[in-house]
Amino acid sequence: MSVPLPIEVNDDRQEPIYYQIEEQIKALIVSGYLPADTALPSIRALAADLGCSVITTRRAYQNLEQEGYIKTYRGKGTFVQEVGSKERSILKERAVQDALRQAVRTARQHEYTDAEIKRLLTMVLGEER
Numbered sequence: 001m002s003v004p005l006p007i008e009v010n011d012d013r014q015e016p017i018y019y020q021i022e023e024q025i026k027a028l029i030v031s032g033y034l035p036a037d038t039a040l041p042s043i044r045a046l047a048a049d050l051g052c053s054v055i056t057t058r059r060a061y062q063n064l065e066q067e068g069y070i071k072t073y074r075g076k077g078t079f080v081q082e083v084g085s086k087e088r089s090i091l092k093e094r095a096v097q098d099a100l101r102q103a104v105r106t107a108r109q110h111e112y113t114d115a116e117i118k119r120l121l122t123m124v125l126g127e128e129r
């Protein structure tokens with residue numbers, strides 16, 4: 001029996017839906033929310049839950065499998081792979097850096113200066129305490 005995944009996709013975001021799915025599943029694995037050997041929903045079930053196409057979820061699962069986060073066993077299902085603590089630490093840092101890079105790109109598209117970006121980051125940090 002697989003666990004329901006607490007992920008959401010948003011058509012209004014710049015990132016493709018498959019990428020949104022990948023990144024959220026990676027975060028759930030790296031954070032330990034989805035430990036090794038946890039069964040994931042089938043591609044069809046996840047597509048139905050998220051209201052997206054089977055092709056989209058298949059691409060996300062294929063990319064996750066190529067990166068070693070999950071493994072699919074024919075006739076059994078798809079399961080979370082073990083991620084070592086050192087690798088987990090590196091992946092968590094990389095995920096945060098990627099999110100910050102995206103935030104900076106968005107700010108630059110809106111012509112914010114470095115000082116304005118720092119001010120916004122400080123403000124958001126204060127809100128999240």
